[in-house]
Amino acid sequence: MAAVLLRRYRAGFAVTPSYPADRAPGDRAPAERVALPADRIALVDLLDRVLAGGVVVAGDITLSVADVDMVTISLRALVTSVSALADQLPPPASTHWMPDDS
Amino acid sequence: MTSQTGTWLYGVTASPAAIRRDSFDHLTGVGGGKLHLVSAGGLTAVAETVSLAEFGETALRRNLEDLDWLESAARAHHRVIDALASQVQLVPLRLATVYREDRNVQAMLAEHGPRLRAALRRTASRAEWGVKAYADQSAAARAEAPDDRTGQAAPGSGAAYLRRRRDELAASQQDRHAALVSAQEVHAALARLAADVRLHPPQSPELTGSKSAMILNAAYLIDDQQAAGFRQAVDDLRSQVPLQLELTGPWPPYSFADTGPDLR
Numbered sequence: 001m002a003a004v005l006l007r008r009y010r011a012g013f014a015v016t017p018s019y020p021a022d023r024a025p026g027d028r029a030p031a032e033r034v035a036l037p038a039d040r041i042a043l044v045d046l047l048d049r050v051l052a053g054g055v056v057v058a059g060d061i062t063l064s065v066a067d068v069d070m071v072t073i074s075l076r077a078l079v080t081s082v083s084a085l086a087d088q089l090p091p092p093a094s095t096h097w098m099p100d101d102s
Numbered sequence: 103m104t105s106q107t108g109t110w111l112y113g114v115t116a117s118p119a120a121i122r123r124d125s126f127d128h129l130t131g132v133g134g135g136k137l138h139l140v141s142a143g144g145l146t147a148v149a150e151t152v153s154l155a156e157f158g159e160t161a162l163r164r165n166l167e168d169l170d171w172l173e174s175a176a177r178a179h180h181r182v183i184d185a186l187a188s189q190v191q192l193v194p195l196r197l198a199t200v201y202r203e204d205r206n207v208q209a210m211l212a213e214h215g216p217r218l219r220a221a222l223r224r225t226a227s228r229a230e231w232g233v234k235a236y237a238d239q240s241a242a243a244r245a246e247a248p249d250d251r252t253g254q255a256a257p258g259s260g261a262a263y264l265r266r267r268r269d270e271l272a273a274s275q276q277d278r279h280a281a282l283v284s285a286q287e288v289h290a291a292l293a294r295l296a297a298d299v300r301l302h303p304p305q306s307p308e309l310t311g312s313k314s315a316m317i318l319n320a321a322y323l324i325d326d327q328q329a330a331g332f333r334q335a336v337d338d339l340r341s342q343v344p345l346q347l348e349l350t351g352p353w354p355p356y357s358f359a360d361t362g363p364d365l366r
Contacts, residue, residue: 043173043176043177044305044309044310045232045350046176046177046180047172047176048232048302048305048319048357049180049230049321049353049356049357050176050179050180050194050196050197050356051176051196051197052302052357053194053196053356053357053358053359053360054193054194054195054196054197054199054356054359054360055114055193055194055195055196055214055217055218055221055359055360056195056196056199056360057195057199057210057214058210059111059199059200059201059206059210060108060200060201060202060206061108061157061158061159061162061198061199061200061201061202
């Protein structure tokens with residue numbers, strides 16, 4: 001499966017030939033991360049989608065819009081200075097937020 | 103506490119029979135565990151039982167601020183969705199949707215059935231493609247280049263210096279304007295091929311590692327049959343506009359899962 005995924009992403013991601021879509025889930029230790037710039041580019045694209053996209057349903061535990069904004073802000077603060085990004089923070093992450101109706 | 107578990111959701115499908123069992127059995131999720139299916143009302147959610155010690159509300163808040171953890175979770179979430187989306191029609195759920203037990207997932211499927219079905223219909227036989235446009239390097243360089251002539255400015259040439267600066271700024275404004283116009287052309291041309299379009303905020307140069315400013319970060323929902331034509335269109339545009347174009351995909355339809363016009 002890993003090889004298939006890699007081939008697929010090689011076809012699609014012109015600038016991320018090593019898109020590690022097949023990383024084993026256990027590989028969480030920071031020491032094991034390969035901090036390639038391409039890796040980070042792909043991560044940003046991915047976060048654009050998994051954090052701001054997808055169907056939003058009110059789970060028993062669900063990130064609120066504020067949480068997602070906070071995560072996004074925290075993420076950006078980690079890799080750059082907040083001030084440089086003040087005008088680039090995304091709009092409210094969800095355009096279709098379902099209120100917690102549980 | 104550590105023995106408590108919850109159910110992390112990946113996506114929802116109406117045709118679970120099409121999932122290849124051998125592939126499904128080999129997939130592991132964000133918690134490193136096997137996946138299972140939860141069905142109700144003709145819809146099936148792809149789920150994983152996770153420890154609330156790591157994926158509970160408090161832990162999630164903390165973990166999501168850890169870039170390594172976030173990356174690992176985002177990639178694992180995507181890996182599952184992407185693998186399944188290649189086999190079966192599936193709408194992705196947002197990262198970090200967790201229920202306390204499968205029974206609550208069934209209640210969600212029943213409650214949101216019409217919405218989920220609408221999302222499935224809207225994205226059927228379609229995939230998301232990402233196109234990012236960067237201002238051309240030379241234009242960006244011109245805009246940012248320090249003026250090496252100022253060092254030679256003769257005494258009393260303040261007016262000339264100011265005029266030069268003004269011209270430079272005007273030129274850089276023109277470059278920027280031209281880049282934006284080009285980006286609009288690109289977007290208009292690609293949107294004509296798309297069933298739907300989403301614009302993401304441009305990514306900052308610090309995140310992309312590019313010296314050029316990103317001026318378009320768009321997602322296009324493209325019929326699978328049109329995919330080759332879309333890629334060709336992007337290639338054709340590369341030679342027609344003074345922008346760097348970057349194509350990514352095909353993605354599962356993340357950007358189109360929940361915001362279609364028929365949901366509003």
